[in-house]
Amino acid sequence: MRRPTPGGEDAGPAWRAACLASWPAPGWRVVTVNPAEEITALGELPTGIDAAEAAPGVADAYGRSGTWVADALGRAVAAGAPVVGIVNADIRLDLDSTRRAALLERAGRAMLVCNRMDVGHAAQEAGPFYRYGYDLVLMPRGMAARLSLEGFALGVPWWDYWVVLDALMLGLPVEVVQCRGVRHLAHAQAWSQPAWRRALRMLMANLGPRRAELGRLGMGEVAEATADLLVAIAPRETEGYPLDEMMTVAGTRFGIELVRFAERHAWSLD
Amino acid sequence: MHDLLFAIEGSGWHEPELKDSIGFRWSGPGHFSVLRVPAPVGPGRGEAHVLLMPGEAVPAPAIFLNGHRLEVAPRRLGAFDVLDFAWDAAAMAGEPRAEFWFHAERLRQLPAPGERMRRVGFRLSTLVIEPAAHGPAAAGEALALIAGRRFLQERLPVAAGRARLAFRSDGEARLLDMRLEGARLGPSPQPHLALALRAAPTGLDLALAAPGAPAVPLHLDVAGTLVLPGGLAPRESLLLARLLAALPDAYARWLDEAMVGAAPDAELLAFWRCRLSALARGAEGVLAATLADGPDLFAGNPALPFAWPAPGSG
Structure with a gap:
């Protein structure tokens, strides 16, 4: 994790250590799921965090090593806890016991997808919430077992949108949460457009057969028309000008449609 | 949460834009922007x-809400x-x-x-509103x-039609x-109705006139009670009350048209927005009381033309 500062220093290692240290708490079991090549570089982990080797294949699919979402969440489900979830590796949880208890209480009844608060440096008190992504996801264990997350990888866009969409199409409750204790050290975009479109293709491949379920959500005509367009062109991106641009534009619109739809059930924890 | 990337109801905003994953609309081209x-x-x-x-x-x-100027406390939050x-x-x-006005x-x-x-003027990204307390159940009534x-x-x-306004003192x-x-x-x-309003410490005096008919005087007292004139049939009185209740919407449509590129007196606009709302509430009070205790409206023929008072009847 590299986070260059304006002064040229790398704030990444310190931020990573702070993130790791922030996750464990009484009653919370933390497992960091990393590719084999990263496991040895993890070094000594704080008490309360176990490491597990990720299933292979992310690098082949997306051009960078990583962890399958289904792999990570499957391990959480296997742990047997009543509430399970995923937190991105660069999120620092500044959550006291009261806030953790409040999150767990709600996450026992619905999927909670938390926006992050972006900060410019580790000591910054407050920053803007990033509404177009979910960096901490918590849900009842039984709900996690019903999701179909194959093909999505942590660190690659769209997995967090698909988690929300999959749950909604299954008729499961989803709530968007803004909490100042879910913090992220802002950095330049780390993913590439090809990987973004590749993951969007995956999402549309999953969505196509479930088009009727999408229609029942009532997301609106624009969202549905955009989804139809994407389902049609995503597998044919290479068929000529300008399908890749259409995917980018339509995908962006579909993404913000989903964000807006999910925000119909939103609350803040502060 | 209202995201300005999406369609909005209101006026005084440019087309939506997306920059660094943050959506927004510029206010403009006038000083006055409306969001409903x-x-x-x-x-x-x-x-x-x-x-x-x-x-x-x-x-x-x-920022105004329904013509009420709101106290605004700014704070910096990253790029916002x-x-x-x-x-x-x-x-x-x-x-x-809720009709929000933003005056840049x-x-x-x-x-x-x-x-x-x-x-x-400025880039509005999102408007977030929430009740301070739980209101009545949505389906209750x-x-x-x-x-x-x-x-x-x-x-x-009734239909209030298109309004043209002139502010005087x-x-x-x-x-x-x-x-x-x-x-x-x-x-x-x-086709043409003229409504003259005069706001004074004693309340709001109105005169509504159609071409060729005598002006119908009305008064809204400071307690918000609307006094309708005598000489009008019950149905005509109710139709006038309905017209008065529709004036805030006509005012809103006028704002959307007239504020494009304008540099308005926001306080004056707010003053009249509040007076027209009070007038509408008074008219709705008359409607409710008359419908509850007045003559049976089902006994009349709704297809009969509206009858203005005859000249000299006032």
Whole structure:
């Protein structure tokens, strides 16, 4: 994790250590799921965090090593806890016991997808919430077992949108949460457009057969028309000008449609 | 949460834009921007998230809700200037929705993407509003509302038409001349109606006139009670009350048209927005009382033309 500062220093290692240290708490079991090549570089982990080797294949699919979402969440489900979830590796949880208890209480009844608060440096008190992504996801264990997350990888866009969409199409409750204790050290975009479109293709491949379920959500005509367009062109991106641009534009619109739809059930924890 | 990337109801905003994954609309080309959103009854609070670029001055627009000026507390949150505000129950009393006005003091010329220069004020990204307390259950009176709305549309249909406004003053009193074009009272088109309003310490005096008919005087006292004139048939009185209740919407449509590129007196606009809302509430009070205790409206023929008082009858 590299986070260059304006002064040229790398704030990444310190931020990573702070993130790791922030996750464990009484009653919370933390497992960091990393590719084999990263496991040895993890070094000594704080008490309360176990490491597990990720299933292979992310690098082949997306051009960078990583962890399958289904792999990570499957391990959480296997742990047997009543509430399970995923937190991105660069999120620092500044959550006291009261806030953790409040999150767990709600996450026992619905999927909670938390926006992050972006900060410019580790000591910054407050920053803007990033509404177009979910960096901490918590849900009842039984709900996690019903999701179909194959093909999505942590660190690659769209997995967090698909988690929300999959749950909604299954008729499961989803709530968007803004909490100042879910913090992220802002950095330049780390993913590439090809990987973004590749993951969007995956999402549309999953969505196509479930088009009727999408229609029942009532997301609106624009969202549905955009989804139809994407389902049609995503597998044919290479068929000529300008399908890749259409995917980018339509995908962006579909993404913000989903964000807006999910925000119909939103609350803040502060 | 209202995201300005999406379709909005209102006026005074440029097309939506997306920059660094943050959506927004520039206010402009006038100083005055309107946003109408559903809102719960009662008091509440909100945040307007204004996107800033590095080195930009904080714009600090004035914010009004349904004509009530709101106290705004700005705070910086990363790339956003967050404007915190709250309102009391009076600002939403009897209002079917929340009409926010943003009055930008300064405008500047900036090029539109791929187009010519345009006048802009500030970038509004999202408007977040929430009730301060739980209101009545949404479905609690839904049946009565639906039945009542349908009854009013079928038995007492009105349209305020297009309003043209002139603001004047007479000493301490503020005057508003409203000319309604294409209005309708019951089945009768009213191509031109002239409504003169005079706001004085004793209340609001009105005179409503159609060409060739004597002006109908009305009065709204400071307690909000509307006094309708004698000499009008019961149905005609109710239709007039319905017309008065529709004036805030006509005012809103006028705002959307007239504020494009304008540099308005926001306080004056707010003053009349509040007076017209009070007038509408008074008219709705008359409607409710008359429908409850007055003559049976079902006994009359709603297809009969609207009858103005005969000349000399006042």
